[in-house]
Amino acid sequence: MRIALDGMGGDNAPVSNVKGAVDAINEYKNVELIVTGDKEILEKEFAKYEFDKNRLEIIHTTEVVENEDKPVKAIRSKKDSSMVVALRMVKEGKAEAVVSAGNTGALLAGGLFVVGRIKGIDRPCLCPAIPNVKKGMTIIADGGANADCKPRNLVEFAAMSDIYSKKVLGIEKPRVAVANVGAEEGKGNDLVKKAYEELKGLDLNFIGNVEARDVINDKTDIIVCDGFTGNILLKSAEGIALSLMGLIKETLMSSTKGKLGALLIKDDLRKLKAYMDYSEYGGAPLLGVKGGVIKAHGSSDAKAIKNAVRQAIKFAEGNVVEDIKEFINEYSKKEEEASGDEE
Amino acid sequence: MRIALDGMGGDNAPVSNVKGAVDAINEYKNVELIVTGDKEILEKEFAKYEFDKNRLEIIHTTEVVENEDKPVKAIRSKKDSSMVVALRMVKEGKAEAVVSAGNTGALLAGGLFVVGRIKGIDRPCLCPAIPNVKKGMTIIADGGANADCKPRNLVEFAAMSDIYSKKVLGIEKPRVAVANVGAEEGKGNDLVKKAYEELKGLDLNFIGNVEARDVINDKTDIIVCDGFTGNILLKSAEGIALSLMGLIKETLMSSTKGKLGALLIKDDLRKLKAYMDYSEYGGAPLLGVKGGVIKAHGSSDAKAIKNAVRQAIKFAEGNVVEDIKEFINEYSKKEEEASGDEE
Numbered sequence: 114m115r116i117a118l119d120g121m122g123g124d125n126a127p128v129s130n131v132k133g134a135v136d137a138i139n140e141y142k143n144v145e146l147i148v149t150g151d152k153e154i155l156e157k158e159f160a161k162y163e164f165d166k167n168r169l170e171i172i173h174t175t176e177v178v179e180n181e182d183k184p185v186k187a188i189r190s191k192k193d194s195s196m197v198v199a200l201r202m203v204k205e206g207k208a209e210a211v212v213s214a215g216n217t218g219a220l221l222a223g224g225l226f227v228v229g230r231i232k233g234i235d236r237p238c239l240c241p242a243i244p245n246v247k248k249g250m251t252i253i254a255d256g257g258a259n260a261d262c263k264p265r266n267l268v269e270f271a272a273m274s275d276i277y278s279k280k281v282l283g284i285e286k287p288r289v290a291v292a293n294v295g296a297e298e299g300k301g302n303d304l305v306k307k308a309y310e311e312l313k314g315l316d317l318n319f320i321g322n323v324e325a326r327d328v329i330n331d332k333t334d335i336i337v338c339d340g341f342t343g344n345i346l347l348k349s350a351e352g353i354a355l356s357l358m359g360l361i362k363e364t365l366m367s368s369t370k371g372k373l374g375a376l377l378i379k380d381d382l383r384k385l386k387a388y389m390d391y392s393e394y395g396g397a398p399l400l401g402v403k404g405g406v407i408k409a410h411g412s413s414d415a416k417a418i419k420n421a422v423r424q425a426i427k428f429a430e431g432n433v434v435e436d437i438k439e440f441i442n443e444y445s446k447k448e449e450e451a452s453g454d455e456e
Numbered sequence: 457m458r459i460a461l462d463g464m465g466g467d468n469a470p471v472s473n474v475k476g477a478v479d480a481i482n483e484y485k486n487v488e489l490i491v492t493g494d495k496e497i498l499e500k501e502f503a504k505y506e507f508d509k510n511r512l513e514i515i516h517t518t519e520v521v522e523n524e525d526k527p528v529k530a531i532r533s534k535k536d537s538s539m540v541v542a543l544r545m546v547k548e549g550k551a552e553a554v555v556s557a558g559n560t561g562a563l564l565a566g567g568l569f570v571v572g573r574i575k576g577i578d579r580p581c582l583c584p585a586i587p588n589v590k591k592g593m594t595i596i597a598d599g600g601a602n603a604d605c606k607p608r609n610l611v612e613f614a615a616m617s618d619i620y621s622k623k624v625l626g627i628e629k630p631r632v633a634v635a636n637v638g639a640e641e642g643k644g645n646d647l648v649k650k651a652y653e654e655l656k657g658l659d660l661n662f663i664g665n666v667e668a669r670d671v672i673n674d675k676t677d678i679i680v681c682d683g684f685t686g687n688i689l690l691k692s693a694e695g696i697a698l699s700l701m702g703l704i705k706e707t708l709m710s711s712t713k714g715k716l717g718a719l720l721i722k723d724d725l726r727k728l729k730a731y732m733d734y735s736e737y738g739g740a741p742l743l744g745v746k747g748g749v750i751k752a753h754g755s756s757d758a759k760a761i762k763n764a765v766r767q768a769i770k771f772a773e774g775n776v777v778e779d780i781k782e783f784i785n786e787y788s789k790k791e792e793e794a795s796g797d798e799e
Contacts, residue, residue, distance in 0.1 A: 246700075261645045294603065302682075325689075326691040326695025330695070345689060345692070347668075349688070349693065352668060352670060352673070353671075354696060355669075356589045365724055367724075370724075377713050378718070378721070380713070381711060381714045384707060
């Protein structure tokens with residue numbers, strides 16, 4: 114099992130990336146890592162740790178995709194960047210999946226242009242997970258790759274994230290729901306109304322609509338939506354949780370009793386904060402491209418990188434790409450038959 | 457100043473509606489209330505309180521729009537419902553504004569069909585407010601009336617909620633922002649990209665995009681978006697706040713130290729809960745119709761009803777409808793001129 118890791122992508126690169134790589138090599142005995150980046154810098158970092166050096170290959174690259182770079186332009190012009198070279202490993206069959214904590218937009222563009230779309234898939238989607246209050250996670254599909262979507266895209270998102278949830282997250286019958294303004298059928302904008310109709314006919318555990326108020330209440334395993342809505346859902350959850358924690362702290366600090374209470378509950382609040390910490394939950398897969406592409410959080414520490422590598426391993430072991438190909442082949446066939454019937 | 461109140465709408469009707477009406481009459485000396493509903497029931501409720509009976513008129517109605525009713529059908533078929541008759545008071549000039557805590561969809565439909573759109577306004581919008589962490593409020597325009605929108609609609613929402621914020625909320629130069637997936641110009645779906653361009657040209661304190669993570673951080677006074685997105689924003693904020701409070705409670709109750717701490721901070725948490733309680737923040741105006749239509753929260757207590765009546769008074773006093781007419785006349789004129797120039 115060979116996994117490529119963008120050694121220079123992310124806020125804490127290459128330090129956390131190298132430490133994460135070492136931890137992954139030590140923990141997952143079947144993995145070989147290909148790490149891209151400035152060889153001299155990487156070798157110096159790796160020299161700090163004990164691990165099986167036979168399972169590491171460093172590929173020297175001279176460029177880095179920065180967070181400020183325009184995604185498509187960066188992928189096209191920075192051919193020798195750690196991100197593009199890592200993506201190329203997957204393209205060329207030298208690695209089965211790639212992990213990067215770098216520029217999200219660039220990784221999405223690279224997934225499309227370097228790794229390439231699976232035939233039949235119109236729009237690959239990014240599928241981040243948010244923690245829910247039952248200590249599980251909920252997948253958002255799409256979480257921000259496609260701002261404008263057609264109903265067909267939502268069908269693809271649903272099917273692909275269903276496969277991912279089964280194969281990588283180990284959920285037997287993932288519940289799939291559409292993000293909507295009401296729970297009843299017939300609610301919402303044109304997009305979700307049409308997608309709802311399509312999803313009813315799919316071989317999925319489709320449970321209907323879920324309202325935004327229930328996104329973190331474990332009512333569903335997968336939330337299907339366009340990428341604009343997905344981003345709104347994700348960032349609301351993240352932002353509101355953080356803002357509320359701040360407000361609670363402020364409220365407690367404004368009274369003596371509150372301060373005393375805060376001292377007593379400090380550890381509990383810290384647990385809660387860790388639980389709401391998105392970096393604990395690994396990376397977000399880009400589904401619908403011809404290989405595993407895992408986007409780790411930009412602020413990934415070594416643990417988050419290691420978790421993302423584990424995700425990449427499971428992704429490759431689970432044959433997610435093959436299953437998606439199979440789904441879209443059958444779906445396209447049925448569509449053709451249906452349109453043939455109509456003629 | 458005459459305000460109509462749907463006496464039978466809302467989860468706590470007519471008890472809270474009557475108590476709220478009495479409190480409004482006692483507190484706002486310039487108001488006369490027209491309350492619609494079952495006369496016998498209402499009179500019995502009103503008989504419990506002391507107030508200036510000369511400033512109350514009860515209009516007997518025989519029907520009630522229920523929460524389960526289909527909005528448009530309810531407005532069309534229940535002509536003698538407390539909601540429709542209250543709306544008709546505005547239509548006929550017998551009241552300057554109407555307050556209802558009943559079926560939201562029906563009130564929106566009634567606003568359009570009974571009160572009527574302002575000429576030139578394509579889509580009226582519902583503008584609820586959510587509390588932000590600086591103890592102010594942020595207006596969502598549209599908060600759910602229009603699931604599918606064109607850029608022009610977002611321009612109307614921005615202009616109308618700007619007028620409302622100035623005249624009713626007393627904000628001198630309301631900050632207006634577009635809900636988006638990133639702060640930079642050029643982000644988002646087709647709708648918001650085009651709306652952004654339009655909004656730059658308007659006489660508004662337009663501050664650009666705001667991300668969902670900042671919705672409750674007081675970065676803006678008004679958030680402009682389509683009604684689908686608005687509903688997602690609102691329900692995320694509401695749902696996540698409630699879920700987190702539940703999680704905090706659960707976390708604290710799981711340890712002895714936590715339980716002790718919880719005892720000490722009980723009052724602070726209650727304050728926080730009250731602060732996050734949406735019913736404290738009055739109702740949501742329907743902007744773009746020929747009169748004041750205020751939707752009070754379905755679970756309104758007497759205080760929420762009284763606050764909504766105060767909002768209706770300010771709405772009428774502020775000449776919001778006239779200002780919106782003036783805006784749309786000028787905007788339409790400019791549009792015509794611009795299209796004339798192009799020819």
